[in-house]
Amino acid sequence: YKNALRLLQKxxxxxxxxxxxxxxxxxxxxxxxTGDATGFKQFHNFLLKCESxxxxxxxxxxDSPETxxxxxxxxxxxxxxxxxxxxxxxR
Numbered sequence: 122y123k124n125a126l127r128l129l130q131k132x133x134x135x136x137x138x139x140x141x142x143x144x145x146x147x148x149x150x151x152x153x154x155t156g157d158a159t160g161f162k163q164f165h166n167f168l169l170k171c172e173s174x175x176x177x178x179x180x181x182x183x184d185s186p187e188t189x190x191x192x193x194x195x196x197x198x199x200x201x202x203x204x205x206x207x208x209x210x211x212r
Contacts, residue, residue, distance in 0.1 A: 139174060140174065140175070140182045140183060141182075143170075143171050143174060144182065144183065144188060146167070147171075147183075147188065147191050147192055148191060150164065150167070150195050152194070152195055152196075152197070153197060154197060155197040155199065168192065171183050
């Protein structure tokens with residue numbers, strides 16, 4: 122029991138390792154094709170998990186500009202273009 126608990130703590134208790142794992146999943150996520158409703162839903166659910174994990178950390182590497190750009194890069198081109206136009210109007 123103690124060994125199993127130690128292994129779980131080592132694997133899931135280290136915030137740096139957990140955030141790193143999520144960042145790697147983002148890097149490996151395929152680009153969502155236009156009209157792929159299932160892909161959008163899966164990515165949405167994954168981003169909700171990222172938000173939950175990140176909100177429980179005192180510092181959050183998922184909220185870095187590089188990681189946010191990486192997340193945006195997973196959307197189809199027309200959505201990325203719309204996102205960029207929106208950002209330009211905010212500035």
